[in-house]
Amino acid sequence: MEKVFVFGxxxxxxxxxxxxxxxxxxxxxxxxxxxxxxxxxxxxxTQYALDYFKVDAPRLVENVGDEVNSxxxxxxxxxxxxxxxxxxxxxxxxxxxxxxxxxxxxxxxxFRVEPVGCTATILNKLxxxxxxxxxKEMAGxxxxxxxxxxxxxxxxxxxxxxxxxxRELAGISGVNADEYGLEMLKAGANVSDKTxxxxxxxxxxxxxxxxxxxxxxxxxxxxxxELMSRQExxxxxxxxxxxxxxxxxxxxxxxxxxxxDSVAIAAGEKVSAVEKAYxxxxxxxxxxxxxxxxxxxxxxxxxTEAFSNLVSKx
Amino acid sequence: MEKVFVFGxxxxxxxxxxxxxxxxxxxxxxxxxxxxxxxxxxxxxTQYALDYFKVDAPRLVENVGDEVNSxxxxxxxxxxxxxxxxxxxxxxxxxxxxxxxxxxxxxxxxFRVEPVGCTATILNKLxxxxxxxxxKEMAGxxxxxxxxxxxxxxxxxxxxxxxxxxRELAGISGVNADEYGLEMLKAGANVSDKTxxxxxxxxxxxxxxxxxxxxxxxxxxxxxxELMSRQExxxxxxxxxxxxxxxxxxxxxxxxxxxxDSVAIAAGEKVSAVEKAYxxxxxxxxxxxxxxxxxxxxxxxxxTEAFSNLVSKx
Numbered sequence: 304m305e306k307v308f309v310f311g312x313x314x315x316x317x318x319x320x321x322x323x324x325x326x327x328x329x330x331x332x333x334x335x336x337x338x339x340x341x342x343x344x345x346x347x348x349t350q351y352a353l354d355y356f357k358v359d360a361p362r363l364v365e366n367v368g369d370e371v372n373s374x375x376x377x378x379x380x381x382x383x384x385x386x387x388x389x390x391x392x393x394x395x396x397x398x399x400x401x402x403x404x405x406x407x408x409x410x411x412x413x414f415r416v417e418p419v420g421c422t423a424t425i426l427n428k429l430x431x432x433x434x435x436x437x438x439k440e441m442a443g444x445x446x447x448x449x450x451x452x453x454x455x456x457x458x459x460x461x462x463x464x465x466x467x468x469x470r471e472l473a474g475i476s477g478v479n480a481d482e483y484g485l486e487m488l489k490a491g492a493n494v495s496d497k498t499x500x501x502x503x504x505x506x507x508x509x510x511x512x513x514x515x516x517x518x519x520x521x522x523x524x525x526x527x528x529e530l531m532s533r534q535e536x537x538x539x540x541x542x543x544x545x546x547x548x549x550x551x552x553x554x555x556x557x558x559x560x561x562x563x564d565s566v567a568i569a570a571g572e573k574v575s576a577v578e579k580a581y582x583x584x585x586x587x588x589x590x591x592x593x594x595x596x597x598x599x600x601x602x603x604x605x606x607t608e609a610f611s612n613l614v615s616k617x
Numbered sequence: 618m619e620k621v622f623v624f625g626x627x628x629x630x631x632x633x634x635x636x637x638x639x640x641x642x643x644x645x646x647x648x649x650x651x652x653x654x655x656x657x658x659x660x661x662x663t664q665y666a667l668d669y670f671k672v673d674a675p676r677l678v679e680n681v682g683d684e685v686n687s688x689x690x691x692x693x694x695x696x697x698x699x700x701x702x703x704x705x706x707x708x709x710x711x712x713x714x715x716x717x718x719x720x721x722x723x724x725x726x727x728f729r730v731e732p733v734g735c736t737a738t739i740l741n742k743l744x745x746x747x748x749x750x751x752x753k754e755m756a757g758x759x760x761x762x763x764x765x766x767x768x769x770x771x772x773x774x775x776x777x778x779x780x781x782x783x784r785e786l787a788g789i790s791g792v793n794a795d796e797y798g799l800e801m802l803k804a805g806a807n808v809s810d811k812t813x814x815x816x817x818x819x820x821x822x823x824x825x826x827x828x829x830x831x832x833x834x835x836x837x838x839x840x841x842x843e844l845m846s847r848q849e850x851x852x853x854x855x856x857x858x859x860x861x862x863x864x865x866x867x868x869x870x871x872x873x874x875x876x877x878d879s880v881a882i883a884a885g886e887k888v889s890a891v892e893k894a895y896x897x898x899x900x901x902x903x904x905x906x907x908x909x910x911x912x913x914x915x916x917x918x919x920x921t922e923a924f925s926n927l928v929s930k931x
Contacts, residue, residue: 414730
């Protein structure tokens with residue numbers, strides 16, 4: 304049987320890595336020949352989860368099309384967030400919890416997107432729908448993904464379904480979700496040993512907004528001032544990426560995981576979109592985004608809206 | 618609570634009408650304020666099903682945005698097949714069984730596409746997943762949709778899941794699927810009273826294929842020669858639509874529901890794509906497409922492929 308790769312988005316976060324492993328395991332149980340892979344480096348939060356539950360990291364594959372013809376996407380659907388050359392591959396399935404955009408197939412497929420906080424919450428359902436039992440390890444990885452995406456259930460993206468799934472999965476995996484979760488988030492929030500380049504690509508996604516190219520990176524920390532002291536270095540690498548990729552805006556969102564606020568650093572020709580989106584004035588290219596912790600719910604939609612207004616005024 | 622419209626594609630077929638009614642009923646049972654509507658005329662096959670199960674047709678709404686802000690799409694996702702102005706509406710859900718293309722939202726949503734033969738097959742699952750019991754009428758409409766889309770289980774799009782769902786639904790609705798199904802298909806295949814304009818818009822969809830605009834209409838008949846005797850009239854209205862909509866190709870697929878073959882009439886500047894796709898030579902603008910009954914599985918993908926080759930040779 305033809306082998307199929309299962310993978311999450313570029314610059315993978317804990318959901319992208321864990322959901323690739325967990326969904327590949329489900330597909331294996333259902334008789335498919337699959338391998339979970341990753342499109343980028345494992346971050347320290349994800350490594351903590353993999354170590355804790357003693358699961359190997361998926362293999363890094365740079366040129367997906369060299370090895371397989373068919374793929375399953377988890378935790379993303381937009382072309383620019385996926386493997387290079389994705390337009391030449393057959394996409395058999397998508398399991399995701401983001402907006403749908405920049406996606407096209409020529410054939411029908413299984414496309415399951417739900418407005419929940421985490422891909423793993425949908426996978427937990429899929430195991431049940433297919434009557435496949437969930438191992439302790441897979442439960443642990445799904446729980447880790449939900450804790451990561453929901454910032455320990457505090458993000459506005461977190462739904463009752465996510466909380467219910469996390470409760471079930473904590474039971475199967477045998478951990479205390481709050482204690483384990485805080486340790487995992489702290490492991491990821493330790494960014495003192497990261498270079499500026501690493502920081503802006505840890506969890507970074509590109510979006511097309513009304514014709515503009517917008518990169519939005521997010522870093523979780525326990526003390527934002529530590530990173531703000533490196534603002535000059537960060538802006539330098541942000542501007543480098545703007546030039547290389549032809550971006551109109553690069554927004555770096557530094558999220559305080561204890562107080563649930565963010566500080567943003569903006570660079571690029573269209574920084575005014577940030578000011579419009581949040582009704583703030585950038586001060587030395589930065590702004591405090593009170594209560595903002597979710598890129599998906601509190602950044603992407605408001606910036607998309609701001610960009611549509613920007614253009615309509617031209 | 619804000620009202621939400623549920624609707625299928627333009628030029629609605631039995632699945633688009635029945636699935637809108639059936640899914641709206643599910644949403645009502647779950648506490649939402651919804652109304653099923655339709656974007657076009659009811660065809661005689663669908664009318665037969667509605668009459669048989671004594672269910673009213675949904676209301677025809679031309680300007681969806683004048684009445685609601687939020688919508689649920691069934692049986693389609695591509696923008697050009699949906700309500701005019703769909704890009705200004707909030708799409709809460711999509712339940713579909715086609716390829717995914719030309720679709721974009723700014724927010725996460727519930728997007729459930731499965732590679733099965735009929736939207737109603739997915740709806741049958743959703744009733745179960747939500748623990749909502751299926752009435753005799755709703756079962757009858759779902760059964761009708763599956764019979765219509767699968768040409769009484771003979772189309773290559775028909776999956777085991779569709780057959781299993783149809784069996785369950787026939788039981789609930791209390792009809793013999795084969796007997797009822799043949800009568801329903803025959804009611805739809807009686808096209809002698811239709812004008813040429815009506816014939817080419819009965820079940821007609823527009824597709825974007827590698828930059829080209831392609832309209833594909835399908836008519837089910839019991840005797841293709843009856844329609845072929847009206848070829849001149851049909852080509853006249855096809856060419857009129859080509860000019861009005863700026864189409865590159867208009868393909869009319871006339872399907873013999875008893876013998877499961879089709880005859881195609883092609884018009885437009887890019888008819889050569891049809892010759893490449895099926896490795897045939899058009900004779901007086903027509904070609905026999907042996908064993909072809911499914912637009913989705915046997916027409917759209919092969920034409921899409923032919924168009925991608927056409928352009929790469931320029």
